[in-house]
Amino acid sequence: GAVVSQHPSRVICKSGTSVKIECRSLDFQATTMFWYRQFPKKSLMLMATSNEGSKATYEQGVEKDKFLINHASLTLSTLTVTSAHPEDSSFYICSARVHRGSGRAGYNEQFFGPGTRLTVL
Amino acid sequence: SQKIEQNSEALNIQEGKTATLTCNYTNYSPAYLQWYRQDPGRGPVFLLLIRENEKEKRKERLKVTFDTTLKQSLFHITASQPADSATYLCALMNTGGFKTIFGAGTRLFVKA
Numbered sequence: 001g002a003v004v005s006q007h008p009s010r011v012i013c014k015s016g017t018s019v020k021i022e023c024r025s026l027d028f029q030a031t032t033m034f035w036y037r038q039f040p041k042k043s044l045m046l047m048a049t050s051n052e053g054s055k056a057t058y059e060q061g062v063e064k065d066k067f068l069i070n071h072a073s074l075t076l077s078t079l080t081v082t083s084a085h086p087e088d089s090s091f092y093i094c095s096a097r098v099h100r101g102s103g104r105a106g107y108n109e110q111f112f113g114p115g116t117r118l119t120v121l
Numbered sequence: 122s123q124k125i126e127q128n129s130e131a132l133n134i135q136e137g138k139t140a141t142l143t144c145n146y147t148n149y150s151p152a153y154l155q156w157y158r159q160d161p162g163r164g165p166v167f168l169l170l171i172r173e174n175e176k177e178k179r180k181e182r183l184k185v186t187f188d189t190t191l192k193q194s195l196f197h198i199t200a201s202q203p204a205d206s207a208t209y210l211c212a213l214m215n216t217g218g219f220k221t222i223f224g225a226g227t228r229l230f231v232k233a
Contacts, residue, residue, distance in 0.1 A: 006164075034221075043125070043210070043225040044165070093164045107153055107172070108214065110221060112164035 003027055004096050006113035013084055014121055021079045021116045023094030029074035030096035034110065035067075038091045050077040084120045092116045123149045125224035127211055133230045140198040142227045144211030147192060149222065151213035154187050156196050159208045159226060168209075169196075201231045 003026040013019050023033055031052045036044040048069050049057040056069035066088075068080040081088050095110040126145045134140050144154070153172050157165035171178045171187045171194070178185045184197040198205050208226040 004164075041129075041225065044223040046221070091162075095164075107170060109167060109170065110155075111167065112157075115162065115164045117162065 002096075002098055002109075002111045004094065004111045004113040006092075006094055006116050008116060009114060010117045010119075012119045012121065015085050016083055019081045019084055019118060021081075021092055021094075021118075023077045023079070023096075023113050025075045025096045025111075028096070028098060030077075030098070031074060032097045033071060033077040034095045034097070035069060035077070035079050036093045036095065038093060038115075044093065047079075052077075081118065084118070086120045089118055089120045092118060123147070123213075123222055125149075125211055125213060125222055127209075127224035127227045129225060129227070131228040131230055133232065134201055136202060136231055136233050138201055140201045140205065140229055140231070142196040142209050142211075142229065144194040144196065144224055145192060146211075146213055146222075149192075149213055150189075151215060153214045154185075154194050155212045155214065155221075156183075156185055156194075157210040157212060157223075159210055161208075165210055198229075201229075203231045203233050205229060206231050 005024045007022045033050040035047045037047050038044050046059050047062045050069045050071040052071045052074050058064045071077040093115045095112040098109050124147045155170045156168045159165040169185045171185050182199045186195045208228045210226040211224040212221050214221045
């Protein structure tokens with residue numbers, strides 16, 4: 001269980017175009033999903049927290065008009081890179097949070113999608 | 122600022138040996154610490170979680186220790202196999218898991 005998919009896995013686009021990346025939780029409902037960006041040999045950088053039915057919460061330094069996030073259902077969050085430029089080329093990864101256990105023994109676990117490699121020419 | 126340090130140099134070991142990876146952190150009091158495996162071009166895969174009040178956790182050939190005084194976690198893979206070759210990420214979560222901070226990972230190579 002707890003499988004997260006992303007589509008597309010790879011995308012190449014021209015500078016100035018917009019690209020939409022989908023993140024789906026396949027066998028569970030996720031009220032909260034996260035979008036990360038990862039550069040080669042670097043750590044995952046949290047871009048934003050996507051909450052179903054409400055506006056996303058963006059991390060400092062991330063342009064919300066540039067990276068549009070929509071979490072329209074409990075199984076789908078989308079990230080749209082608007083007017084993409086070569087510096088937006090990166091590996092984008094989403095994750096969904098699942099709560100395990102209950103009470104003091106409870107904890108949150110994140111399940112990651114396979115990632116989307118974006119290349120902007 | 123909050124910081125996680127993992128050995129940026131790759132770890133090369135012989136098959137059958139125990140691999141030990143280190144995760145150090147500063148300016149953070151995590152409720153949980155997690156270890157993930159990431160293969161090239163793929164998303165991270167969850168391996169183990171250890172809470173702040175736990176000293177050690179095991180899962181098959183994996184063992185994680187958590188020392189909140191030293192602000193350090195050690196990740197061990199016993200009887201390592203070439204298939205264990207990957208990048209291993211350390212991640213810290215606060216209570217509720219609202220914020221997770223990831224280390225840059227350590228690349229492990231297991232030679233046959």
